[in-house]
Amino acid sequence: MKHTLSLILLLAFSCGVKAQCQLITSQQTISYGSLSAMERQSAGGNAITLPEKQLTLNVMCDKPQRIRLFFGSSLPQGGNFALGEKGEMKFTAMKARVDDRDVLLAPVTSAHGELTAAEASQVDINLNDGIAFVSGDELTGKTMSVTLAINANIKSAPITDRVKYRxxxxxxxxxx
Incomplete structure (x- = not known):
């Protein structure tokens, strides 16, 4: 009898903005598929690293705006993005663009706070923190996009259990 493990990442989006801006994502759900009992058994109780997934976030506004994106979860665990009870996800923001030109990113902790960290082409995302689009100074634009790399791992459950990690x-x- 084959037991499988299904892994699913659900994405939820909200916009808390004064101007008319719309957030569009390249996909609403990311699935890692199933892991066979043999794959889970070969992990021997160690963490199983899942393949990297990517998604793109696009923000389109009716007029040029300074945009910051903030990242949270309704299923956090220990201050991290959780994947089930024993898994975690790490997000890295990269490939940022504002109005069709490549830009850099800076981590931010609030919607109105000053930039305190150096700009970079990639930024690791912490739970409940955000990113700003920069090129020397923080930028304004009508369209902004960023790609998120999702790296996840899970701790294998007993091979006889069928588990969904969300x-x-x-x-x-x-x-x-």
Missing amino acids: GNLQVRVEAQ
């Missing part, structure tokens, strides 16, 4: 990502847009 996680989610909530993205909030803050525009000024």
